[in-house]
Amino acid sequence: MRQRPESTADALSGAMDALETVVETHGLSKRYGGKALAVDRLDLHVHRGEIYGFLGPNGAGKTTTLRLLVGLIRPSAGTATVLGLPPGHPEGLRRIGCMVEEPTFYPYLSGRDNLRVVARYCGLPEARIAAALDRVDLLARANDRFGTYSTGMKQRLGVAAALLKDPELLILDEPTNGLDPQGMVEMRTMIRGLGEEGRTVLLSSHLLAEVEQICHRVGVIQGGHLVAEGPLQDLRGSAGLVLRATPEDQAERLLRQALGPDAVACRQGAFELAIDPGRSAEISSLLARSGVVVTELRPRERSLEEVFLQLTGTEPGEAAPVREAVS
Amino acid sequence: MSALVGSFAAEWLKLRKRTSTWVLGGILVLLVLVLEYGFALLAITTVPKGTHLGGGVTLAGLREALYPAHFTQMTLSGFVSGVGSAIALILGVLLYGSEYTWSTLKTVFTQRPRRSQVLGGKLAALALTLLIYTLATFAATAILSSVTQAAYGGTSTWPGASDIARAVLVAWLISGLWATLGMVLSVLFRQSALAIGLGLVYAIAVETIIFNVLRGFSWMQNVERGFPGANAQALAQSFGSAVRGATEPAVLVGAGQAAAVVAAFLVAFIVLSALLLRRDVT
Structure with missing residues (x-):
């Protein structure tokens, strides 16, 4: 392994380690029925205040991991803590805004009523709803039925629902899915803004450019394994x-x-x-x-795409050195 | 606001704003009126006087059954018929079945309340909806029976308030039984279609047709005593027959035992739902 020179990334990494860990998993595994492991001994660390990119190709185990973190599914092995609590704990959920896979709401209810449902579950004042709708630019269509929304509008309503709780931690699963280029830019700007407000964002994506633009640190998952985790600069390799x-x-x-x-x-x-x-x-x-x-x-400077392709096995034999460099 | 209260408020908003909730209620009221009163009124107005209708029923006896004095028995008869059980079962299925269809369960379970609190909120909203169905049906039959008596002359005699209240509670309990059966089926199969299909097959084919066909066998009564629909029917029959002179069916079990069995099944369906809801949400 080549010795890397001291860099800003190293300093940032050290500082991050000293920060509070908001999401932490140890040996987290999930097996569905008798099938192969969807998530395999995953050790993930998301620090407070960072935008963490959870990167992996389709079927790598990203969504399963997010489901584990919000308590929708139980692990087959290993442990996880989210905001210091077990996944799915009511106190933890109260402080998490999440959107796992595509946003799902009641098609016969309006966007506003769907947020009212969420607000009631969370015990939140309904006065917050207008602000959340405004933030995702959905106020004008708030009274239309969710079933009539375009994919992009559904995605934005999902983000509005996640923001309703004024969460410390946002878990967003491919939030730009289905958005047009303009919508993608707006969504990324919003996520960056959320990070600047001091919120922790765990962003799952298979879009390298998206992660590269938004995230401070990245975890790369492949075949259920975390093959790399670290600041972007470290992942790209030494300068x-x-x-x-x-x-x-x-x-x-x-x-x-x-x-x-x-x-x-x-x-x-x-x-x-x-x-x-x-x-x-x-x-x-x-x-x-x-x-x-x-x-x-x-x-x-290697692009994240190069790193990703190596790590996920597209260029076999070159993944290991990068992992060493990162860890 | 506690998580349970918040959960109820959310569930009530969802049920209240859903068109099918009120369509189902309207169908229940309409079918009880048509099946219990409509056909009887048709018989009274079209069948020649003095005709015996079978089973000891006369036209005069049938007409008296439509008067306010018997509206509780008539309404209960509608609730234990296939109509009442089917409507309640469908409502119960929709409670969770639609959540699986729309994948909204993951949205619900990633808010604040625990799964058991969500279930509690749903049950409270379901109970309120069924109470509205029950009261609306009793109100409709009370009005129609009053109109019928006014049309045929004479002064109205109403059942005592406690009898009406008891009948309403029994109808509510019976509809709750079928609704929770629908709920547990939808949670078991994680969908609406299969749950409604199998639920209706059970309620209509097993509890109604098969039991009626096999009722002649003495051993059948012992078997029936363990089934929810048969006990619900026994509970409704404890109010007596609305039609004077009609042949009373054999008493399967006493009202107390029937109520206990119905309540036990209702609780069992809820507990089973709670256990099934612990499964992964994928």
């Missing part, structure tokens, strides 16, 4: 430089002399340098002084 130069052999010799052999890797005609990207000017001038022409020099 570095990508360099192309001619002549290549001379460039390689100079770089290995200056940076050490372990810090230089050559892939497909490009050098990957495991150094602080801030040293790019120094490297450029070193090579130029020796008559080496630098044709490309840029910071090296």
